[in-house]
Amino acid sequence: MAELIARAGVPKERIFLEERSRDTIGNGVEVAARYLAKIEPRPLYLVTSPFHLERALVVFRNVLGFAWQVQAVAAEQTDDDLARANSETTFLQETFAFFQGIKPGDFAAVEKRYRARQSR
Numbered sequence: 001m002a003e004l005i006a007r008a009g010v011p012k013e014r015i016f017l018e019e020r021s022r023d024t025i026g027n028g029v030e031v032a033a034r035y036l037a038k039i040e041p042r043p044l045y046l047v048t049s050p051f052h053l054e055r056a057l058v059v060f061r062n063v064l065g066f067a068w069q070v071q072a073v074a075a076e077q078t079d080d081d082l083a084r085a086n087s088e089t090t091f092l093q094e095t096f097a098f099f100q101g102i103k104p105g106d107f108a109a110v111e112k113r114y115r116a117r118q119s120r
Contacts, residue, residue: 001047002015002017016031016034016035018030018031018034018035024052024055024056024059024091024095025059025063025095025098025114026114026118027059028059028060028062028063028064028110029063029110029111029114031060032063032064032107032111033107033111036064036068037107041064041065041067041068041069042068042069043068043069043070043071044060044064044068044069044070044071045070045071045072045073046060046070046071046072046073047072047073047074047075048072048073048074048075049074049075049077049078049081049084050074050075050077050081051081051082051084051085051088052084052088053072053074054088054092055088055091055092055095056072057070057071057072058092058095058096058099059095061104062099062102062104062105062110063105063107063110064104064105064107065104065105065106065107066104066105067105098113098117
């Protein structure tokens with residue numbers, strides 16, 4: 001994906017790859033901690049699989065808060081999207097449970113809960 005974005009004209013130094021996380025919540029936390037905390041809020045576009053759009057939006061809006069104006073764009077569907085979509089309801093419920101009781105944009109609370117979950 002990074003090469004495709006670079007070929008479309010985005011300078012490579014503006015492309016950020018997050019490779020630590022193992023799930024969508026982790027991706028939101030790691031991106032916010034390592035990159036987005038250093039810049040002012042602005043519109044942010046997530047590109048992900050069609051079945052994953054809703055969960056990605058829920059995660060990034062909760063991690064970052066609404067100042068970031070997070071929007072999602074669907075990538076082209078792949079052969080395994082339909083099969084993976086069958087598990088999406090469960091993952092979405094787990095995501096809502098994770099953020100329960102945390103105000104959107106309260107990054108310290110989100111990160112604390114995420115790090116505690118990681119250490120188990």
